[in-house]
Amino acid sequence: MDSFLGIDLPTWWFLLIGALVSGYGILDGFDLGAGALHLFFRKEQSRRIALNAIGPVWDGNEVWLVIGGGALFAAFPLVYGIILSVLYLPFILLLVAIIFRAISIEFRSKEPMKWWRQFWDISYCLSSTSIALLLGLVLGNLIQGMPLNANHEFTGRLLDFINPYAVLIAVTVLSLFMLHGAMYLAMKTEDRLYARMTILINNTSKFFILCFITASMATLIYVPHMQAIFHNHPVLFVLPLTAVLIVLNIRQSIEKRRYLRGFISSSVTIALMLVLFAMGLYPNLVLSNTDPAGHISIYEAASTNKSLRIMLLFAGIGMPLVLTYTVFVFWTFRGKVKPDEISY
Template identity: 35%
Template sequence: MQLHDVWFAVIGVLWTGYFFLEGFDFGIGVLTRLLARDRAERRVLINTIGPVWDGNEVWLLTAAGATFAAFPDWYATLFSGFYLPLLLVLVCLIVRGVAFEYRAKRPEKSWQDRWEAALFVTSLLPAFLWGVVFANIVRGVPIDARKNYAGTTVDLFGPYALLGGLATLTLFTFHGSVFAALKTTGDIRGRARRLAGLLGPAAAATAALFLAWTQRHTGGTGSLVALAVALLALLAALVANRAGREGWAFGLSGVTVAATVSMLFLALFPDVMPSSLDADWSLTVEGAASSPYTLRIMSWCAAFATPVVLLYQGWTYWVFRKRIGTRNIAGNH
């Protein structure tokens, strides 16, 4: 296996980690309107991810940085062609971070309501747009002979891409609901489990349709196996949720997210961005990669830094592992 193949796999792992962690993060943001009944319950949901949301976004920064360093042509074509959707995601992530920090800066109800509304919108939009972006990456977009994106922003929102957006939105919201059941106590915990039971079939239906479409278009044996794992894990998560096994339900929903992302990367390989104009103009793993020397330097840096980051983030989740409920929220929250 060549180093460029290894780094394609590494980038796939980074995106998998990002969607596993930020998936339930986005889901919690959406649930502040779907699940919470009052300000205290919204605060409970926000507090479940309050200590970890910013650490989850490190995976996105690392994935984007690794793409820039390992596959500069992929990075350039992707971020220029998908400029508006990715800019909207970036703006949402900025506003979302401000919402977390500024919501409690003033006691007025109107002030807190506005920031909570911003948190909901800036969780929902990225959850949808990431599905749109990756659907286009896998299916292919108009790329000309000079490696430039030759389409328009409207071209990025076809039926397949919109289905991909719905699949990630429903899947992340389900992922967030089982996380909420795992991390809360009292009435909100039971309602989170019941909501997960309703969201799961919707996520299964949209994910199955989207992944089957992907498999039919560009899939192989490996992607078919990943597709089967994703759907079976989602069904098992529903069974575990119904049985009240919240830890198993969350773990299995995480397996669903990981298998879904793996399926997309397996269906994409050996391309990194297929061209819908001419297959010879597609960006491939080998053709878009940096020099072997650059990839070797990156490999040494990653070998030293990655264990430190994983240990630190794992320690963070361990410290904040306890459940919370409305009784933990002060009256003047």
């Protein structure tokens, strides 16, 4: 097995895809959270400010999802095919929701009629909420495993992906994105809208903490395989402990109205939750909850070593460019939002 810096190539790609998914969760997470909160703003000016807060960055943030999907297809084509086949319906709904979110943002300001703008406001809110929930459903099913036989064939029913644990994870993801988005909007707004955001941040933080505690307990009770690595390597228990401390720091930051610190903490929370998920999964990419022979490991699903090596070279060139562009956009559009005639 070829390796780079002492780590085999499939593991490198497992880490790279995890980094891409984390980047997407952190960056597009606050966009989706802001969209899910959109109908809580009653005034036209408030909704325009909220839209313009994410206006310069939302489409660039979605690039991380595209790159992550492309990397999964290139590095682990077997897993790409199985996940999209088994979870066909939620991925189709996810694609539809992504399309409607994009056109809602772009179409809203094209006409001045009140009914027109209200329609696209509702569409924007529902599509953003749906994306967060569908991402959570996919994550929940990957955590607990899916009904696959030894030939990696799906043996369940079409709607098996809608189960109590996956729904709980979906709601938890939505609550985290809403909190993440609320703190981002607080950093970009002022005056009465800022005061409104402080109330929403307080409420969404309580909602997230409740979901976080419930999801953690459910995982400990009903998904024991996610704990195996911590039994085998007790030193790694520092990571879930750190996640708990970061969540507590979010609440402390909110009480002191230090929303930048809170936003950084929610970003770290997203990353840590995905790291814990990856640790419970590795070296597998897909788990079967009916037949252990149905598990798909990174070694079984990986492309050839030559392909992985060449693609890793391109990733080493492309990733810094994407990061540089992302930092440049956020730096260029830093500060409070002040909409004008050509804004959303």
